Amino acid sequence: MKTLFIGGVKSGKSLHAQNYILKHSKTKPYYLATTEFIDEEMFQRIKIHKQQREESFTTIEEPLKLYETISTCQDDVLVECLGMWINNMLYHGFDFEHMKEELTNILKLKQNIVFVINDVGSGVIPDNALAREYIDISGKLSQIVGASCDEVYHTIAGIATRIK
Numbered sequence: 001m002k003t004l005f006i007g008g009v010k011s012g013k014s015l016h017a018q019n020y021i022l023k024h025s026k027t028k029p030y031y032l033a034t035t036e037f038i039d040e041e042m043f044q045r046i047k048i049h050k051q052q053r054e055e056s057f058t059t060i061e062e063p064l065k066l067y068e069t070i071s072t073c074q075d076d077v078l079v080e081c082l083g084m085w086i087n088n089m090l091y092h093g094f095d096f097e098h099m100k101e102e103l104t105n106i107l108k109l110k111q112n113i114v115f116v117i118n119d120v121g122s123g124v125i126p127d128n129a130l131a132r133e134y135i136d137i138s139g140k141l142s143q144i145v146g147a148s149c150d151e152v153y154h155t156i157a158g159i160a161t162r163i164k
Contacts, residue, residue, distance in 0.1 A: 002107060003114045004145050007155030013116055014080055015052070016153065016160040021078045021114045022056055029076040031057035032069060034085040049080075063088040067105045070113065082117040082145070086138050090130070096137050103141055107148045115149070117142055 003020065007013040021029045031053055035046055050059070057078070062069045066085060070077050079085075082103075089099050106113065119142070120135045146152050152164035 001112045001151070002145075002149040003112075003151045003153070004142075004149045005114065005116045005153045005155055005160065006119045006142060006146070007160075008119055008122070011119075011155045012158035012160065013118075013153075013155035014049070015158075016155055017078055017080065017114050017116045018053060018056075020153075021076055021112075024112070025076040027075045029057055029078055030073045031059045032066070032073075032077055032079045033059060033061045034063050034066070034079065034081060034088065036063045036084075036088055064092060064094075067102050067109075070106055070109060070111065073111060076112040076114070078114045078116070080116045082115055082141065083120070083138060086134065086141065090134060090137070096140065099137060099141060100144065103144060107145070115145055117145070119154070 003017075005013040005017040005020070018031075033046070033049070035042065053059070060069060060073075063085065066079065070079070086099060117138065120138045121142075123135075126132050126135065146164065149164065151162060153160040154163050155161075
């Protein structure tokens with residue numbers, strides 16, 4: 001089973017995704033953290049996320065190689081988050097086609113996977129090319145993942161509503 005939690009920044013999607021996978025997993029799930037340590041503020045955000053999940057997950061930190069990592073996991077996987085993965089992939093020079101192929105392969109895996117991604121489709125069009133590229137890629141990949149998932153939840157103001 002594949003599930004997607006999508007919502008704005010600080011909407012509560014990560015917490016809902018964590019609770020969802022813990023409720024549905026028969027064993028201790030994997031938490032695949034994609035965020036790279038880029039500055040002190042990001043380090044503090046990561047520290048808070050680690051405290052929230054405590055010992056409930058087996059944590060794997062991997063900013064780029066999602067398919068390779070998930071395909072070796074024996075249990076359910078929470079991918080937190082695809083938005084940061086897209087950011088990392090762009091930063092390291094990967095294009096949309098590479099990301100699409102990687103996600104398409106992940107969606108074919110047998111594991112139960114819960115994805116988290118920011119909803120970037122409700123904002124303004126940015127004034128710089130890189131930000132527009134990020135939004136375009138994120139929107140297109142969200143559509144691919146959403147279409148392939150068994151369940152999709154939109155989260156806003158801490159409330160997750162099933163939309164698929």
